[in-house]
Amino acid sequence: MNPNGSGSIFDEFLNANSIFLNKEVLRHSYTPDYLPHRDEQIRSIAAILSPALRGETPSNILIYGKTGTGKTAVARYVGKELENVGRNRNVPCHVVYLNCEIIDTQYRVLANLSKYFNREVPMTGWPTDQVYQEFKNAIDRHRAVIIIILDEIDKLVKKGDEVLYNLSRINSELDNAKVSLIGISNDLKFTEYLDPRVRSSLGEEEIVFPPYDAQQLRDILEERAKLGFRDGVLEDGVIPLCAAFAAQEHGDARRALDLLRIAGELAEREGAEKVTERHVRLAQEKIEIDRIVEVIKTLPMHSKVLLYSVVFLESSNVRGATSGEVYRVYKEICREIGIEPLTPRRITDLISELDMLGIINATIVNKGRYGRTKEITLSVPLESTKSVLLSDYRLSNLKDFTQKLSVQSHF
Template sequence: MQNKALDGLFQELLATEPIFNNKEVLRPTYTPDTLVHRDEQINSLATILVSALRGDTPSNILIYGKTGTGKTAASRHVGRELERIGEQLNVQCSVVYVNCEVIDTQYRLLANLARQFGEDVPMTGWPTDQVFAKFKEVIDSKKQVIVVILDEIDKLVKKGDDVLYNLSRANSDLKQAKVSMIGVSNDLKFTEFLDPRVKSSLGEEEIIFPPYDADQISDILMERAEIAYKNGVLEESVIPLCAAFAAQEHGDARRALDLLRVAGELAEREKKPHVQEEHVRRAQDKIEVDRVIEVVKTLPTQSKLALCAVINLRNNGYKNVTTGEVYNVYRQLCINVDMDILTQRRVTDLMSELDMLGIVNALVVSKGRYGRTKEIVLSVPVSSTQRVLFEDYRLKPLEDFKPVITTQMHL
């Protein structure tokens, strides 16, 4: 019976007139044929990489910019064109893309690179030197120029910069092949942690991608919407509103594209023929909740306990709480779940990290002759955040926890 009911439901849903032509163009993984408002950066990239078409080694490049400023799309776009022109000129150019958020260790990176060139290297088990030797052996089997795009390169550096040092020195061991790197990062300061030798060789050229403004984001959305949606589906105010929301988020075009896609999905589920302003506003709320859920899920246990303390105080009527009050409740939570109790200074650092992630808002306030303290205000929806916290089996016993509120605490 259930299968028949599902059959009917799917048939009904398939019979609904779709409003999308091609939803994939609104996803971050899509690389468009043209990139608006990034001519200067694309030209800079092409000017550096053109030496590959002459058979020479291009300079290594570091690309910086906030999330959603077109860094990855521009790198992949130029890389694709480099390969295409290389084919026309009968010059072997290979552009390899690696997401360092997923492939975040020296071994994984080298194994992944070797596998992309047909070498069957296991993802674990070999000495790293052996994997590196295999990679050099397979690429040096013919005359070619290889450009490795390391997206989110800062995630790789957090686990050590040995692999960058080795890759930057690889050309001295190669007879036919040449290797160049493009590092892409949202973090302008990550090079501070690099070995000076790696820093100088990796950052031979630097390209900055500035944030988009609302008008530029509107242009991007217009171009993608023409491919993504059927004619006349979007109400006039939808794209300007998506652009305005994203411009507030430091000119994040990726955020704008997500808004435009999720708004369409909400309209489609309601079987509405048009995407309206209300769908964009609801998409904004949904994306924000989804973002919070993802961030909270990946927090270390101690950070979750600190956040749990803030929520506990909030649920007991405390709005602006001090770090001292948070620490008081945090200690009680740790005792309840048999976790090590960190120092108050360390918990204050954890609150600063949660502030940077946008989960709380920590404001330094003066208490006159009593000095200064931080007041903590929750910046995320309580119910969904609590739900994610208690999905962690270590925090599950705290669902019905009631803190002992001391008399020093104030409402």
């Protein structure tokens, strides 16, 4: 027994009557066995891939759809099934999944593919064509159909379409193996940047995933909730509310699942018996705040200083400061932390950027005789914004600055 008089400090959190049965199924990385409202897409992908089971090369496929429309889940699901059936029928099919957001260069794609077929390739160092050769040798030893799923393929294209060109014509250089590609993109127009030959080869078949509506999102959540939560811990309104919030967010199932999971986590942390609509609203708020914090954290330094100027003015009870006022404070802060201020022209652009991001609100107002300017207000919570900004080491010594000037402003 520890000095606190209980077993372990984790006991309280390991308590048996947890709300969750299995939290993993509520993550969007989980591939469920049943995907509601995607039968049509599953069927068409299966139909396109079915030649693989006769040892023939399936057409390449491009899958489009916004985030959280089930593209990845469907592709992986069909891939898994194909491998299973192939194994039973003794027709070897390999499905390789690559996320191009992480694996985003030609070299890394080829190195990862080689690794999948047990060819160790150093993460860096070899000439690209040697890795390509290595990969071809690795797969061509056996008679097999290989499906390569390239998720977020648009990220790959930004760095040049050479990989896609090579992969799409690899079949003509192979004797035994057959390769076909599934590209997944949430950008409908990304093929515009492609070489026409790659475009036509890659887009032999195109499938669009429409967004889910609120009712469909409810079905999806019900399905996962059965596996993820204990019986009866969800109040009636919880799932519909999650679905409604996510439906506003262009029918994003990922968002809906996040909401449900986070609502559950919040309830659990409170020690509540049930997940209520209030928890869902709190979860919605938390997701929004997390997003803002992330955006602010990754802002360039001058934008941070600029935002801090707005924060400073608002904490001195100046709401709707003009660009001129904000700029003067900004210059002052720059001097305080020893950096060169940018010109007003540049600041105008940075203000517009912050406006676009929804962090501040800038509206043009005419004050007649007294000119024409933008009135700037903060549209995110003041205190949390301030603390995020101050957590940047370059701004950290502004804590005193706030006090110094806010004392002055009392005059």
